[in-house]
Amino acid sequence: MFRVQPVGQDRIDIEMSGRLESNDMRAAIANLEMKCEHIRDGKMLYFVHDFEMPSAGAVGVELKQLPQLIRTLKHFDKAAVIADEKWIRNLSEVEGALFPGLEVKAFDMKDAHAAEAWLHH
Structure with a gap:
């Protein structure tokens, strides 16, 4: 599952769980792009x-659509990633370093309130 929910004018919340297949990835990227097109200096809360x-097909779709994803991420200044797995939190911060202008910080599920506070600080 990949759900994108706008929260106000400058924020989206994304929830991801389970396994994405090719068609899921295509739909997720299109949905994300559509819901973010008017956001500027945005904040993203990612669960x-x-x-x-x-x-493998979903990863292929993501790689093919990487330019669109990069354009979409440029709408955001900060992203808080809340994840139950430590390796996902670590990977999120590493990936965040690859996108200039986007500050990414990862949090454990038990620290969701801290993630919200950091996002709006």
Whole structure:
């Protein structure tokens, strides 16, 4: 599952769980792009739980649509990632370093309130 929920004018919340297949990834990227097109200087709260690695086809779709994803991420200044797995939190912060202008900080599920506070600080 990949759900995108706008929260006000400058924030979206994303929830991801389970395993994404090719069609899921296509739909997720299109939905994300559509819901973020009017956001500027945005904030993103990203919940990742019960995550399974995407299929090879889904990864291929993501790589093909990487330019669109990069354009979409440029709408955001900060992203808080809340994840139940430590390796996902670590990977999120590493990936965040690859996108200039986007500050990414990862939090454990028990620190969701701290993630919200950091996002709006």
